[in-house]
Every structure is written in structure tokens, then in C-alpha cells.
Amino acid sequence: MPESQSTSPVPPANPAEGAPVSVLAAAPQEIELKLAVDPKHLARLKTAPVLAGPRAVTKTLRNTYFDTPEGDLAARGVSLRLRHSGAKVLQTLKGPSAGGGMALARSEWEIPAPDGHLVPQAFTDAAAQVLLDGIDLRHLGPVFSNEVKRWTRTLPMAAGLAVDVAVDQGVTRAADGREEPIAELELELAEGQDRRVLYDLALALHRAVPLRLELRTKAERGYALARGEAAAPKAVKAGPLNFHPDDTVEAALAGVARACLHHMAANEGAVLAGDPSGVHQLRVAVRRLRSALTLFKAILPEPQAATLKTALKGLADAVGPARSWDVFLEELLAPVAAAMPEQESLQALAVAAQGARGRGHTAARAAVSGPGYTELLLTLGRWVDGRCWRDDAPADRLAWLGQPLLPFADAVLTRQRHRAAKRSRHFERLDAPARHGLRIAMKKLRYAVDFFRELYPQKAVRKYLERLSGLQDGLGHLNDVATMDALIRELRADLAAAKDVSPAGWDMGAGLVLGWHAAHMAVGEDALCRAVDDFLDADPFWTPVDHWPHPPS
Secondary structure (H helix, E strand, C coil), X not given: CCCCCCCCXXXXXXXXXXXXXXXXXXXXXXXXXXXXXXXXXXXXHHCCHHHCCCCCEEEEEEEEEEECCCCHHHHCCCEEEEEEECCEEEEEEECCCCCCCCCEEEEEEEEECHHHCCCHHHCCCHHHHHHHCCCCHHHCEEEEEEEEEEEEEEEECCCCCEEEEEEEEEEEEECCCCEEEEEEEEEEEEECCCCHHHHHHHHHHHCCCCEEECCCCHHHHHHHHHHCCCCCCCCCCCCCCCCCCCCEHHHHXXXXXXXXXXXXXXXXXXXXXXXXXXXXXXXXXXXXXHHHHHHCHHHCCHHHHHHHHHHHHHHHHHHHHHHHHHHHHHHHHHHHHHHCCCCHHHHHHHHHHHHHHHXXXXXXXXXXXXXXXXXXXXXXXXXXXCCHHHCCCCHHHHHHHCCEHHHHHHHHHHHHHHHHHHHHCCHHHCCXXXXXXXXXXXXXXXXXXXXXXXXXXXXXXXXXXXXXXXXXXXHHHHHHHHHHHHHHHHXXXXXXXXXXXXXXXXXXXXXXXHHHXXXXXXXXXXXXXXXXXXXXXXXXXXXXXXXXXXXXX
């Protein structure tokens, strides 16, 4: 059965560079969701009422994956395996996952293996040959293997739809003997194209048995095991979005939402591992998706967007304290403590802040490991892959969906630039809440630039971003300092309980940190004002519009 997508939002290198798009589009495809299951829940999963149906089939699958010594297939996001299932021996070629969301289409070819041996030249389909083009097939060798006991059942769903359900338990083995367990659920569209049925079934099963989305394919996990890569997950940054001016507005909405959703899910493991960068990237992903819901509001039914924003804000609020304390310790307290290492009050402040950070990360892990997180990802995935913004949408919003992206992007960028410019007027007289509002407006403008930047000349985009970066950095630090006083007040109880720190000592530590940054802010005020002027003077790289365009008729 198929395997899902990479942990990185950046799509695999295109193995078909220069190949006709029609050749790849015509390739046979699989569409699936992959979910991890705690092995202790596998038996209960198989007996879940929602899976009641035709008799299930159980068989043992032994798979060996092949690649060149240089890992050329893995670098292309392509997998090639030999499968033994009873007396049958099959060879399977799979292409890279398309897109970056939860349920993805992936090209797949499975044919009998001549004489039980791998013969990649037997894949005669034009698209399959494109994937293998330039690979020295003479040097293919086994890289890793896995063996699973697979339980399968095909469930008839709504009219014209059916889902292949597979529950796998087994192990992946590298050539040096290292092993990694397998326990997962795969849901694949057997008939029809409506991906919502996969999410509906996954949500129903998740309410019966705890599930977690698995973003890495068996092949990707096996390659990582074979390379000896650390099992500890790493934080993942957002990948590029490569839109074309002739793409539709709907294609851009789906692409942006999928990328943000995948960015969120890809950092789940790093958050659970307590990696501060993982928490930061998860929050960035949530902010980007919430901003996208605002930027595309002209085509979104308002109740849908409001509901999704509320759910995303709940996740952001749950992981926010961990990030706040990370910033406090690493960016606010650290420079003061480094300048005054003899100050015991600063050391006590650091100890208390470390405790608060620990509690924040515990809360973040609880939010991401709880059932609500998986339900949120599945709900968002259903909304994106099912194009649910079409449901109950008024005609004026539907009219936008098939329109070319470039005029829409021009209008979005113009609107966001205007709003940020309006908030920046008389900057030197703005109070803290007003400057916070400007920071939010600048973030939305920056995200809009990130989403649409490939539509425009890259030199002009880079020049514009250089003008924005100074103001963004300054406003970000300003916000961190503005929240510092509230964070220090939260520590009052912990510091008061410290036996070797007197109230005067606590006051001194807090005062040193606050005073240090107040002085630096005063020095940096002129630079921040200049950054505002740089932003206002920056020439747009897009074509500004005088007003928001009317919906197409």
C-alpha cells in the first residue's frame, strides 16, 4: 500500500526536470492518509465498529528497497522495492509525493518481478521511465528491508467511493542490523476521487483509538535508518511556494494552506522532543496559516474562516508560553547576565525562568500530544484537500476561484502594504499597543510576500524584503521587551520563595534586566524610525491597484 510524504515542507527534487507535464500527469496514482498507532491499540483498532465490513485479509509482506550507492533515487523522492507476498514477487516504483498536505497523490507502478528478481527496465510506462532517467541501474543494490504483518479490508463508502484499509505491524532493518518498529494505519482511496472520505474515516477512527499523522513514508524512514541519521526529530522551516502567474486563485489557496499545514505537522516531533526551535517553527506555521485565512478572505465563507482561526489560536495560545520563556532566557536575560556575571539576583532570575520555561514546554507537549491536535490537523486537512471553501459559498466568492492568480496577488499585496503604512504614520508618537498593531500588520505583509514572491522578479523582491527586514526585526524585539515586564511579574512567586534571595535582590535582578533593555531601546529608537522610513520609501515590486477589484462576473 502507498506511503505518504516527507517531513520537510520542501518538495523533493524534481526528477522529471524538462519532462512533458502531460507524461507525469497521466501516471497511475495512489491517494492515501498514513497514521501512526500505538502497538497496544492495534487489536482494538481492527475491531472498531466503523471498520465493520467484508472479511479482512491478513498476510506477511517482505520488502527490500534498492538504490545506488550515492542514493540517487532517495534524492529524487523515488522508491524502488521488491516485495515477497506468499508465492508472489512484485516490484514497485513510486514517485515523489505531490504537494505538501496530509493526503497526497503519488505515482505508483507495481508489476510482477521477472523470475523473482528486480528488473527496473521492466517499467515501460513513459512516466516511470522519466523517474528513472539518468540513474545508473547497473549499480542498484539493497539498502534496507522491512517485514510487516498486514491486515486489510476494503470498505464501501458513499456512492462511487471505497477505501482500502491496511493495518501494518512489523519492523524495518538496516544492513548493519539496526531496527525500527512499524505500527501504522493506511487509508487509501480505492474508488473515487473525493479525499474527504479519507479524513472522515480517519476522524471516526481517531475518536475510537488514538492516532497520529505519520508524514514520513516507510521508504523515507528506512533510508534515514540506513544512513544512520539521528532518530531525534529536527525543527523544519517553511519551504518555498512556486506559483505561476497563470495559476488560479484557488490553486494558490490550496497550495498555501497545504504548505502551512505540513509545516505545522512537520514540527510536531521537535515540539515533543522539547526543541525550542520546533516550538518556534510550529508557532510560525500557525501564524502563517491564520494570516492566509485573512489574505484569502475574499474567497472564503466567513463562518469557515472564523472557526478555523479560532481553532488555530487555541493551539497558538497553548504553545505560546514556551516560546515566550525561550525568548526571555536566550535573548533578554542572557545578554544582561553575560555583562554582569557576578549578580546573584540575575542567577536567581535565570533559575526561576528555567522553571517557567520547563512548565511552558510541558504544556506545549501536552497540546501537541493530545487527541485535539490530531483532530485539528485532520479537520484542516479535510478542509484543504476537500476544497470545503466551496461549500455554501456565495456566488461572488466562488467567482474568484478560477481567476488568474497575479491580479489577485497584486490586490492582496497592495491592501496589506496600505494597512501597514497607515499604522506606521507618526511612528515616534505611537504607544506600545499601536506599535504592536503595526508589528502584526508587517507580519501579514511579509507572509503575503512569502506566499506570492515567485510571481515577480526576484531581484526586486529581495530588495523589498531588505527594506522590510530592519523594521520587522526592530518591532519584534520591541514586542519582546514590552512583554518582559509581565513575564517578570509571573516569576515573583518563584523568586520570593528562593531562600537565598531577598526581596531587594529580586528587585535588583528585575530592575537590571528592565533597565538594560530600556536603555538599549532608547538608543535604538532612531534606528527604528529610520527603518519605518525605509519601509515607506520602498518601491513595490508588484503592480499596485487603486481599489480592491470587483469579483469577476
